[in-house]
């Protein structure tokens with residue numbers, strides 16, 4: 001699988017192992033990195049007036065010296081600008097020695113129109129905010145709107161978190177090596193990278209495999225093999241039953257959106273569980289989706305006793321309070337590890353907020369032996385209600401926060417946003433990168449919750465179901481594009497589901 005995402009520390013370890021395993025030594029890998037950058041620069045900008053190659057003191061600079069040499073040998077006009085000298089005897093010093101161009105001090109950097117910047121200042125080793133000559137170079141490239149090709153990462157972008165330290169280049173394309181890093185996928189890093197091109201520099205899949213990476217880009221390769229397909233002799237209840245709790249008479253639409261999405265995602269039967277006083281309004285708007293009155297935990301207990309596979313959605317439009325807590329804890333098994341057909345609970349929106357002052361009861365119940373699987377779908381505001389200490393910790397990336405929250409709560413976390421992160425209590429995590437801002441529309445989250453439940457009810461494991469739902473939801477939003485409202489999303493899933501079904 002090439003969708004593993006490596007932290008800069010894991011990448012450095014892969015680098016060490018690749019050098020030990022051969023066939024390339026450190027300078028060999030670096031030469032190949034320089035070659036990948038130079039070929040891409042020539043292919044993208046064959047008519048460039050000049051390439052300005054900016055080299056830092058570390059191995060990122062080493063890649064730059066290699067690229068500058070090859071561009072020069074190809075006949076292109078190249079200016080080399082350096083800050084700090086490479087460590088004597090290191091690979092970058094070797095690469096600098098192989099480069100016939102004399103570097104000028106970055107302090108004097110100037111670049112005219114028609115020229116292209118190759119940013120090899122800092123990559124995985126960025127350790128402090130960009131300042132001084134490097135920051136000035138960023139300003140020049142930005143003001144003159146020069147195309148920037150970033151080596152490994154745009155200087156200033158943290159490979160771990162995607163955050164900007166000081167300031168950063170806006171690249172048109174970033175050439176990175178072996179595998180992506182979190183900073184290529186998390187915002188704002190993803191945007192500053194421009195297009196990300198992965199270059200194979202000779203670090204083999206076997207080396208990556210040894211590292212037992214637990215972070216992935218969320219692509220179908222991660223979950224497609226387990227995507228539910230109905231058996232020829234199935235029937236509707238074997239395909240899974242989704243129950244969506246509805247709010248009161250003036251807040252029922254969100255539950256119906258979730259219900260419709262669950263049905264589109266393949267659940268064989270979907271029921272809206274409605275308070276008595278909202279039965280009429282729900283009944284007036286439902287056709288294939290069933291309706292059942294649930295006002296208290298006693299009635300809910302009868303539904304939970306059903307041994308057929310089922311998943312629940314609690315939160316959209318539900319209202320905040322004790323009833324939400326009681327229902328959620330009952331679905332999870334009230335700490336008793338009930339052996340029934342409940343596959344899982346998707347806790348969204350008001351369902352999450354209801355536990356703001358009672359997080360321990362939720363986390364303990366979700367962690368009890370045999371409890372139904374819990375998937376939570378907080379956006380940033382909801383996340384900070386349940387995990388305020390994690391939310392406020394600036395030393396943590398969004399990936400770290402989601403992972404720690406999953407471990408603490410025994411839940412699969414879908415930490416939403418333009419760079420949604422999905423994390424499992426066992427440490428696996430995926431970063432989603434196919435969303436588009438059209439998804440920022442009321443009710444879009446309700447649809448996502450329904451898709452997760454639809455997949456859970458069909459027996460898909462919780463982490464895979466969450467990843468698949470996030471990807472499908474994002475792809476539906478991106479493919480629909482302008483004009484999208486939440487009601488469009490369930491229908492927009494259909495062509496995606498068809499192509500998934502056809503691709504295996």
Ligand SMILES: NC(=O)C1=CN([C@@H]2O[C@H](COP(=O)(O)OP(=O)(O)OC[C@H]3O[C@@H](n4cnc5c(N)ncnc54)[C@H](O)[C@@H]3O)[C@@H](O)[C@H]2O)[C@@H](O)CC1
Pocket residue numbers: 011012014015029030033056057058059060061062063121122123124125126127128129130131134151152153177201
């Ligand atoms: N790990 C790998 O697999 C490979 C890595 N390569 C390159 O090596 C890079 C990593 O090299 P390094 O670990 O040497 O790290 P970098 O070259 O990214 O940066 C490290 C150097 O820059 C200094 N520095 C960092 N941030 C600074 C700032 N804001 N202001 C001033 N100085 C700063 C550090 O003190 C250190 O001297 C990768 O990004 C990649 O480009 C390639 O050569 C190919 C193989």
Ligand SMILES: Nc1ncnc2c1ncn2[C@@H]1O[C@H](COP(=O)(O)OP(=O)(O)O)[C@@H](O)[C@H]1O
Pocket residue numbers: 349379416417418419420435436437438439440441442443444445446447448473
């Ligand atoms: N700028 C954006 N780009 C991509 N996806 C986004 C963006 N903003 C929001 N989303 C996605 O849209 C959905 C919104 O969910 P949510 O905030 O719960 O809205 P609602 O409660 O109105 O349904 C989430 O899946 C989120 O990841």
Ligand SMILES: [K+]
Pocket residue numbers: 060119120121122123150151152153154155
């Ligand atoms: K760089």
